[in-house]
Amino acid sequence: GGLAPAATVDLDRDQVLGVLEAVWRRGDATLEKALYGHAAAVTAKHCGGGVYYRGLVEFSNICQNDCSYCGIRNNQKDVYRYTMPEEEVVEVAKWALENGIRNVMLQSGELHTEKRLEYLEHVVRAIRKETVELDLARRAVAAGGEGSFATPRTNGTATANGTPNGSTGAATTNPEAEDELGVAVSLSVGELPYEHYERLFKAGARRYLIRIETSNPDLYAALHPPPLSWQHRVECLRALKRIGYMLGTGVMVGLPGQTLRDLAGDVVFFKEERADMIGMGPFITQDGTPATRSWTELYPQVDKNAHMKSMFELTTAMNALVRITLGNVNISATTAMQAIIPTGREIALERGANVVMPILTPTKYREDYQLYEGKPCITDTAVQCRRCLDMRLASVGKASAAGVWGDPASYLHQI
Numbered sequence: 001g002g003l004a005p006a007a008t009v010d011l012d013r014d015q016v017l018g019v020l021e022a023v024w025r026r027g028d029a030t031l032e033k034a035l036y037g038h039a040a041a042v043t044a045k046h047c048g049g050g051v052y053y054r055g056l057v058e059f060s061n062i063c064q065n066d067c068s069y070c071g072i073r074n075n076q077k078d079v080y081r082y083t084m085p086e087e088e089v090v091e092v093a094k095w096a097l098e099n100g101i102r103n104v105m106l107q108s109g110e111l112h113t114e115k116r117l118e119y120l121e122h123v124v125r126a127i128r129k130e131t132v133e134l135d136l137a138r139r140a141v142a143a144g145g146e147g148s149f150a151t152p153r154t155n156g157t158a159t160a161n162g163t164p165n166g167s168t169g170a171a172t173t174n175p176e177a178e179d180e181l182g183v184a185v186s187l188s189v190g191e192l193p194y195e196h197y198e199r200l201f202k203a204g205a206r207r208y209l210i211r212i213e214t215s216n217p218d219l220y221a222a223l224h225p226p227p228l229s230w231q232h233r234v235e236c237l238r239a240l241k242r243i244g245y246m247l248g249t250g251v252m253v254g255l256p257g258q259t260l261r262d263l264a265g266d267v268v269f270f271k272e273e274r275a276d277m278i279g280m281g282p283f284i285t286q287d288g289t290p291a292t293r294s295w296t297e298l299y300p301q302v303d304k305n306a307h308m309k310s311m312f313e314l315t316t317a318m319n320a321l322v323r324i325t326l327g328n329v330n331i332s333a334t335t336a337m338q339a340i341i342p343t344g345r346e347i348a349l350e351r352g353a354n355v356v357m358p359i360l361t362p363t364k365y366r367e368d369y370q371l372y373e374g375k376p377c378i379t380d381t382a383v384q385c386r387r388c389l390d391m392r393l394a395s396v397g398k399a400s401a402a403g404v405w406g407d408p409a410s411y412l413h414q415i
């Protein structure tokens with residue numbers, strides 16, 4: 001009693017654990033209803049009813065790491081390795097802008113070469129420059145040549161010729177910015193040398209997503225062969241934050257050997273590391289990976305379908321707990337949720353998530369970016385993914401907050 005509606009609650013690890021145990025046992029419908037109801041209220045308070053789209057471009061599956069769960073790890077056999085041409089990635093970003101998606105998330109396997117760094121610098125610069133120019137041209141047409149632009153918020157990167165001035169009352173989610181031009185670029189390309197992070201920030205990337213995968217260092221070590229180390233990953237998260245990126249992280253739920261106590265620690269970890277964006281998804285098996293072999297040995301008798309449904313429930317409970325604890329962050333309803341339940345992402349949006357990521361990767365590459373079994377949308381096009389998500393949102397009474405960057409308030413308020 002006494003809890004103000006939509007208030008955030010600073011739950012400690014034991015309190016989070018208590019809720020997760022109840023959800024795991026599935027007998028306390030009242031508790032679940034209260035948990036998801038409160039998470040939805042906190043989401044509405046901080047994010048409104050709108051859902052932010054982030055267009056996912058899986059531009060390369062080449063990877064130097066060997067994470068034991070992953071379908072594109074270095075030692076995974078029979079994977080055709082590709083890297084999209086630079087221009088093709090930029091074209092996808094321009095398509096995103098034309099279709100009301102103002103964020104792209106460029107994701108790939110991990111590769112530390114200078115060549116890859118330069119590729120990314122070119123792509124990020126070109127996306128910023130070309131989408132800002134497109135936007136300015138579009139607005140010039142809309143304004144009928146009257147020239148009443150807002151001061152562009154361009155992340156300090158190349159803009160179109162000159163700086164238009166004046167201001168409009170354009171709606172924006174960012175109180176400090178008068179306007180947001182072009183497509184914002186997020187990266188999800190792994191543990192790079194910090195100098196690479198800095199150069200990519202200079203090129204115009206502003207968000208960076210790198211999951212801690214689990215906050216338990218021993219479990220992390222069991223799943224990630226050297227040279228990967230939990231400590232180093234944490235240092236990467238801190239370096240990204242220091243450089244000024246909006247920081248995204250997250251975990252998998254249901255890793256072989258993971259406990260509810262580990263998951264409770266994950267929620268506390270996100271808070272301690274001041275994450276701005278969280279993405280969590282169930283661990284899903286994939287043939288030919290060591291983690292799938294250990295999973296099968298650990299749980300020989302388990303009914304896999306029932307197990308995956310429980311993991312789905314636990315993941316939505318984690319989303320809800322993160323929302324209630326952290327308040328004003330962006331939480332993604334991840335693709336892996338849909339791999340388990342066809343309406344998984346919609347359910348997640350009703351339980352604390354406020355972001356979805358339509359896959360914009362050109363269809364011909366999708367089957368080679370198979371991180372886990374049953375990854376959805378493998379044969380779809382970007383147009384289909386966009387339309388399908390619009391319909392999915394409408395089915396739960398939501399709509400995309402098109403035309404805005406949707407920076408998480410946690411980031412805007414921290415400076």
Ligand code: SAM
Pocket residue numbers: 069070071072107108109110188189190191209210211213251252281282283284285286336371372
């Ligand atoms: N290489 C970059 C990295 O590691 O941050 C980005 C790409 S990586 C493929 C993206 C995410 O896929 C990982 O952080 C991991 O959580 C998720 N993933 C990989 N294999 C998975 C599996 N079998 N089940 C669920 N999620 C998986």
